Amino acid sequence: xxxxxxxxxxxxxxxxxxxxxxxxxxxxxxxxxxxxxxxxxxxxxxxxxxxxxxxxxxxxxxxxxxxxxxxxxxxxxxxxxxxxxxxxxxxxxxxxxxxxxxxxxxxxxxxxxxxxxxxxxxxxxxxxxxxxxxxxxxxxxxxxxxxxxxxxxxxxxxxxxxxxxxxxxxxxxxxxxxxxxxxxxxxxxxxxxxxxxxxxxxxxxxxxxxxxxxxxxxxxxxxxxxxxxxxxxxxxxxxxxxxxxxxxxxxxxxxxxxxxxxxxxxxxxxxxxxxxxxxxxxxxxxxxxxxxxxxxxxxxxxx
Numbered sequence: 001x002x003x004x005x006x007x008x009x010x011x012x013x014x015x016x017x018x019x020x021x022x023x024x025x026x027x028x029x030x031x032x033x034x035x036x037x038x039x040x041x042x043x044x045x046x047x048x049x050x051x052x053x054x055x056x057x058x059x060x061x062x063x064x065x066x067x068x069x070x071x072x073x074x075x076x077x078x079x080x081x082x083x084x085x086x087x088x089x090x091x092x093x094x095x096x097x098x099x100x101x102x103x104x105x106x107x108x109x110x111x112x113x114x115x116x117x118x119x120x121x122x123x124x125x126x127x128x129x130x131x132x133x134x135x136x137x138x139x140x141x142x143x144x145x146x147x148x149x150x151x152x153x154x155x156x157x158x159x160x161x162x163x164x165x166x167x168x169x170x171x172x173x174x175x176x177x178x179x180x181x182x183x184x185x186x187x188x189x190x191x192x193x194x195x196x197x198x199x200x201x202x203x204x205x206x207x208x209x210x211x212x213x214x215x216x217x218x219x220x221x222x223x224x225x226x227x228x229x230x231x232x233x234x235x236x237x238x239x240x241x242x243x244x245x246x247x248x249x250x251x252x253x254x255x256x257x258x259x260x261x262x263x264x265x266x267x268x269x270x271x272x273x274x275x276x277x278x279x280x281x282x283x284x285x286x287x288x289x290x291x292x293x294x295x296x297x298x299x300x301x302x303x
Contacts, residue, residue, distance in 0.1 A: 002100045002153075004032035005084055006077040010058065013074050018061050020054060027051045035100070045104060052097045059090055080151050087149045091142035098135035099153050102128045102162070109169065113251045118180075122173035129166040132159050152206075161206035164198045168212055171195035175219065176254045185230065189223040190299050196220050197293045204294070214248060219255070221245050222262075224287055227302050229269065235279035241266050243283070 007029050011021040031051055034044040062070070076093040077086040087093075109124035136159045145154065152158045175191045199213035221244035228237035247259035273279055288300045 001081060002096060002103060003035045003079040004028065004077075005079045006075070006086075007032060008074050008076065010074075013070055013072055014058065014062065015065070015071070018058060020058065024051070024054050024058060027054060041104060041108065045101065048097060048101050048104075052094075052101070055093065055097065059094065062090070080153060083151070085149065085151050087146070089142055089145070089149070091138045092149065092154065094138040095135045095142070095154055098131040098138070099159075102131035102135065104128075105131065106166065110251065113173070116176075116253055118173040118176040118252075118254075122170045125166045125169045125173070129163050129170075132163045132166070135159055136163075155206070158206045161202045161208065164202040164205065165212065168195045168198035168202065168216065171198065172215070172252060172255070176252050179254050179258060185223045185226040186302065189220065189227060189302055192216055192220040192223055193288075193293060193299060196290070197296075200290045200294055211248065214246075215250050215255070218245055218247050218259075220287065222247075222258070224302060228284065233279075233284055234269070234273045234277045235281045236284035238266070238269050238273060238281045239283050241269070242281070 008025065010024045010028075014021050027047065028051060031044070031047050034040060034047060038044070073088050075086050075088055076090075076096070077084060078096050079085075105124045105128035109121045109128065112118070112121035112124055135153075136156060139154060139156050139159070142154070171191055171194050175188060175195065178188050178191060196213070196216040199216045202208070203210060203213060221240055225237045225240040225245065228234075228240060241262070245262060247262060250256055273281070287302075288296070293300060
């Protein structure tokens with residue numbers, strides 16, 4: 001979680017030709033208070049967006065007037081997950097503004113998931129991804145960093161991993177909507193494959209908790225088993241459920257409800273196969289590997 005640790009008085013930093021310095025100081029102080037309280041998220045978002053635009057205007061002014069020295073060099077100091085990090089780099093401040101916004105939108109998305117409002121959650125995750133993209137642009141302009149500045153939120157690979165996670169969450173939200181609308185197993189399988197690709201890329205860019213990848217892979221094999229059953233590959237369908245579908249609890253209640261049916265579904269398929277089809281329970285053609293999914297530019301169809 002990000003907080004502004006120390007205020008900045010911009011009117012004591014920039015020349016008198018830029019009239020918005022005092023107002024920018026006030027905007028940043030207001031954000032500092034709102035970040036600490038976290039009791040008015042809509043207002044916090046509004047103030048952060050406004051501050052981002054104002055700060056960008058000041059930054060552009062400084063770059064255009066390079067022959068005019070700053071009155072003094074500011075030190076932008078933030079609390080990042082409990083650690084105090086300071087930098088004189090203006091891109092550090094730009095980055096942190098967008099990371100703060102991205103984090104707020106991400107948390108709002110998780111709240112919407114808890115409320116089973118999957119379309120709204122997807123929109124929040126999209127907004128979060130939007131700000132991670134802007135943060136990464138600021139990193140591209142930041143040519144070097146001191147070792148003391150090298151926290152995870154200013155690492156391009158971490159930001160790219162967060163973007164992939166957010167895309168994965170958007171796909172899972174779409175799956176949640178699809179389950180509610182009784183979408184076809186093929187459609188849901190394609191969505192799980194896209195989600196799996198994003199979850200895998202998250203781990204490639206910046207290895208972290210793999211639980212999201214596990215959920216996506218479990219769903220991929222779950223819908224694969226349904227497709228196999230519908231294609232009259234009864235033994236293979238049962239084998240897939242038994243071998244690969246190992247669900248864990250997720251934030252998505254509608255997905256948890258799908259997994260809750262697993263034990264009964266497996267029992268029914270075994271009984272049907274034992275009494276009617278008499279197929280040997282054994283694997284069929286394997287699903288595309290994670291490497292194949294990552295390297296493919298298009299959706300890979302079900303075997």
